[in-house]
Amino acid sequence: MKYNFDQIIDRHNTNSLKFDFAIQRKRPQDAIPLWVADMDFQTLDEVKDALVKKSNHGIFGYSEPTDRYFNALNSWFKKHHNWDIDTSKVVLACGVVFAIAATIRALTKENDAVLICQPVYYPFEETIKVNNRKLVVSELVNVNGHYEVDFKDFEQKIVDNDVKIFLLCNPHNPVGRVWTREELEKIGNICLKHNVFVISDEIHSDFICEGHKHTVFSTISKEFEQNSIVCTAPTKTFNLAGLHISNIYIPNDSIRRKYKLEMDKIGYSQSNIMGIIACQAAYENGDEWLKELKAYLKSNYLFVKEYINNNIPKLSLIEPEGTYLLWVDCRRLNLTDRELKELINFKAKVWVDDGYVFGQGGSGYIRLNIACPKETLRRALENIKDVIS
Numbered sequence: 044m045k046y047n048f049d050q051i052i053d054r055h056n057t058n059s060l061k062f063d064f065a066i067q068r069k070r071p072q073d074a075i076p077l078w079v080a081d082m083d084f085q086t087l088d089e090v091k092d093a094l095v096k097k098s099n100h101g102i103f104g105y106s107e108p109t110d111r112y113f114n115a116l117n118s119w120f121k122k123h124h125n126w127d128i129d130t131s132k133v134v135l136a137c138g139v140v141f142a143i144a145a146t147i148r149a150l151t152k153e154n155d156a157v158l159i160c161q162p163v164y165y166p167f168e169e170t171i172k173v174n175n176r177k178l179v180v181s182e183l184v185n186v187n188g189h190y191e192v193d194f195k196d197f198e199q200k201i202v203d204n205d206v207k208i209f210l211l212c213n214p215h216n217p218v219g220r221v222w223t224r225e226e227l228e229k230i231g232n233i234c235l236k237h238n239v240f241v242i243s244d245e246i247h248s249d250f251i252c253e254g255h256k257h258t259v260f261s262t263i264s265k266e267f268e269q270n271s272i273v274c275t276a277p278t279k280t281f282n283l284a285g286l287h288i289s290n291i292y293i294p295n296d297s298i299r300r301k302y303k304l305e306m307d308k309i310g311y312s313q314s315n316i317m318g319i320i321a322c323q324a325a326y327e328n329g330d331e332w333l334k335e336l337k338a339y340l341k342s343n344y345l346f347v348k349e350y351i352n353n354n355i356p357k358l359s360l361i362e363p364e365g366t367y368l369l370w371v372d373c374r375r376l377n378l379t380d381r382e383l384k385e386l387i388n389f390k391a392k393v394w395v396d397d398g399y400v401f402g403q404g405g406s407g408y409i410r411l412n413i414a415c416p417k418e419t420l421r422r423a424l425e426n427i428k429d430v431i432s
């Protein structure tokens with residue numbers, strides 16, 4: 044291994060949302076943070092070097108991505124996802140959630156219905172509600188530890204509520220599903236049938252476990268392509284979330300015009316120069332780093348699995364097909380959500396994302412971020428073991 048992911052790097056006092064704001068977020072100061080989805084690993088040297096070079100240049104004026112940026116994007120998606128992305132249809136944004144909100148605003152009006160499948164990344168629900176759109180939920184079904192879409196309910200909810208947009212999480216945070224091509228075809232066809240536009244959030248698409256394959260939603264057919272946008276970003280993959288850079292593929296010309304108009308309305312134009320530089324360097328140089336990172340994350344998953352099986356058998360893991368977020372079933376503890384939160388976050392002092400925040404179906408679960416050195420995981424698991432008899 045060229046990279047040492049075991050190295051513990053102190054993130055305290057670095058403005059880290061994950062480490063430095065426990066009190067403000069009502070958690071114990073000394074809780075071990077395994078919550079928000081960023082990693083406790085340094086990004087690759089090439090990204091650091093490119094940022095240092097720009098920093099030494101010392102001028103941070105308005106900036107735009109060049110052809111080299113888009114070539115890097117194209118090569119990455121071609122190599123990793125067999126996707127020949129037409130970069131003339133890519134619009135940069137300062138984040139995927141930002142782009143989701145902008146698309147909802149651009150394509151719907153107040154009280155229009157937007158569908159999501161919970162449990163899902165909680166800003167989906169928040170974004171819909173804060174924009175005064177109607178939240179419609181089709182619950183995923185946990186079939187023996189494997190989450191599935193209830194297609195009958197999915198379609199019925201669309202019809203009953205005159206849904207305008209479906210917000211797809213592909214791969215799905217927090218339940219770890221990498222939707223198969225067949226599942227995506229079913230979803231896409233139902234959406235086409237009922238004139239529902241699809242926003243496909245593919246921010247976790249570089250973290251696919253062996254035996255699974257990511258399908259870019261828009262590559263399935265021309266009709267799907269014209270009826271969707273695909274939200275991508277280098278930020279999860281290379282731990283760049285604080286640099287706020289994402290690439291939104293908007294192939295439909297009319298939709299892209301509407302999206303850009305929304306950008307004009309809120310006064311957003313050029314992207315952050317450090318984000319542009321980091322994204323380009325990461326996509327140009329990140330292959331080996333990502334390969335080693337994924338191997339390390341897999342070993343972390345196996346470590347957690349074995350530890351839980353041997354020491355905390357009342358908990359069970361949903362086997363992840365993608366993402367570095369583990370969805371842990373704690374229902375056999377027979378606790379209310381409040382009691383579970385108290386037990387894990389305050390008694391064990393492990394700061395997790397409580398399952399219920401991802402929607403009703405998340406009740407009784409916790410989400411563990413395992414993108415950290417094994418030693419951190421070991422300490423957290425020992426703490427949890429000590430409070431579960």
Ligand SMILES: Cc1ncc(COP(=O)(O)O)c(C=O)c1O
Pocket residue numbers: 080137138139140141164212216244246247276278284288289
């Ligand atoms: C599914 C999903 N979408 C979007 C985001 C956030 O993306 P951004 O920081 O670009 O808004 C996350 C972060 O955890 C996520 O899990």
